[in-house]
Amino acid sequence: MTTRSIKSLQIGMHWFPERAGGLDRMYYSLIGALPGAGVEVRGVVAGSARVAQDTNGVIQGFGSAAQSLPLRLMAARRALRREIREQRPDVISSHFALYTFPGLDAMRGIPQVSHFQGPWADESHVEGADSLGQRAKRYLEQTVYARSSRLIVLSDAFGRILTSRYGIPADRVRVVPGCVNVDQFNLPLTQNEARLRLQLPLGRPIVLAVRRLVRRMGLEDLIDAVKVVKRRNPDVLLLIAGKGRLQQELQQRIDDAGLGDNVKLLGFVPDEHLAALYRAANISVVPTVALEGFGLITVESLASGTPVLVTPVGGLPEAVAGLSQDLVLPSTGADAIAEGLGKALDGTIRLPDPDACRAYARANFDNPVIAKRVAAVYNEAIQAAA
Template sequence: MAEAARTPLTAFQIGMHWFPERPGGLDRHYHALAGALPGAGVAVRGMVTGSGAAAADTHGAIVAFAPPGASVPMRLLRARRTLREMLARNRPDVVVSHFALYTLPGLDLIRAYPTVMHFQGPWAAESQAEGAADLASRIRHRIEAAVYARCQLHIVMSMAFGRVLETRYGVDPARIRVVPGCVDAARFGVPMERRSARQALDLPTDRPIVLTVRRLVRRMGLGDLVDAMATVRKHVPDALLLIVGRGTIEAELRERIAAMGLQHHVRLMGALPDAQLPLVYRAADLSVVPTLMLEGFGLTTLESLAAGTPVLVTPVGGLPEAVSDLSGSLVLPASGVAALAAGLTDALRGTLRLPDAEACRTYARSRFDIPVIAARTAQVYREAVDRCE
């Protein structure tokens, strides 16, 4: 068995975008695994939308089949063509999907292969929550269901999303494996004092800072977080909230901040360059993830912990699973304005006991560092291959 475990595999990975070109949790995870799986005995080939950067970065192992801005029919046509060519050229041991839409046109091509699905969220439900029409959401759900039905195994980041996969798509729980998200612990664990990180980003060094790194969409709970700061400032008058990210409700949040007179207490920072993310986590006294719905794991929780900054989360989806083994005090009793305001106030005033920087870093490094998660992921790929022999 030990000898078999060392047998190298080749996995063909169907992704969405190439992460350095397009930020996002799904794409970051795909990119991280592409770099780390070879160390776990899995050679990676794959395809994504994008420019030629993926091929340049991976010496041709991962290619772009279409630009992200191409029409959907063109992307699907090129996805099928590229998949056929790459399968013939590489003859992988297992096909791995990270995004149902680009897997759909090649379902017949991968019929003979063991297939694993990385399920990072219900695409249809997330789209509907962000304002997609009912018809578009129903079409996306059917696409997802068709692809998931053809996969031997499914990887989810939390038990919460395992239940979503089972209840929304009828996937047999016996085919679901929980492998949490990953973080580059060395990159986010910057060896810098908080004051120095703040100076590097031109942030105030004499104020308590709360950070959230989120896409600016409704289900992320950012409106509630802004409202909560109106209460927090009454108890911690110099508190400052930094919101990092871009999205469809940016203008709405800006208006809300102005209407509540919170310009001195809430700062929209936009999308920071990826190289600055470790610094902004290190600069904060505390991070918060205020999600209202459909949160499978929350990779930002790991990034914050790896930087040595504790993170408060709402009890939504897989967020409690990400942090509760470190400290139950990191999980708020509820989502919404009141719970956020009370939790942030208690944390900033020191009445809520939080893990220190070293405990946060050790927890992230030992459980979620990229090589650790790559090894667990490789085990699932091998299981899929074994089930088909």
């Protein structure tokens, strides 16, 4: 617990209301909760002038993410130097290495904490980036992390990646899971009321996956699993919310398997409808095959009262095992997902009820809970530099 207010400069990626993503949502949630834990917040992100207007100048957008990379990096550098000059922070908190790197020279002498939300270079490689781009990203990450006296990871699994792949000493790594505004997802709706609001069928078992449509998310396996589950549950309905480069490929997979009535690609679902969508489902699934540090969607689903099955990848088991080990599938792949879904839908697996899901999310991942833990790491970094 801190004894005085900490002045922090928070370097994010995008401004969540303008561009949705897991990292952006966590940044947005955290900066809203940190003042309650004794941490003053100022920040910079890639975003429009409206960011400053919407936050009363607390967060500055240094330009659109659609700008060329050199322009963005120069704009990030100017913004960082200006913020440090106008109000020197006690700690600099980096959530995205790319926009931190241009300002490293101006940060000398200020304690730095990096929020490691995934191996950016490795994720890009899995999703098809060229090797030169991957090496450049790895260099940026390595340089920023080396300058950080403390690094916050979302799970033990990602802590091991930091130590093994980036050579970061384990004594500088702290595990703090992601945060979510539990009240935002805890809607006063029954499952049927949520379905009526979203015009979804009342009598069918609904499975939900909220994912970017990219390769490492395992959506191909999930679609193949539904083909198996359909044999015993012909009315099963899988809803996939999200957008990405695999949309056409996944739709073709659905059509080729004759699953047009059982699998629907919803595209991007606005934030105001997301909580109701979770609530409408019988169960959520996170079928990731690689590089999942935490999976914020697991906590969002639980906060909505909907249990979630996860593959045993990265930090996913850590996010749900404290609630029920039955929520962790034995392996990745269509067969394991189909077996787990089948048991969940026919009652062979006893799923946590909505109240248990919500209580677990509130106790372990609610914004104020996580903000206090992050503040303690910031204070630790400041004390180490004193």
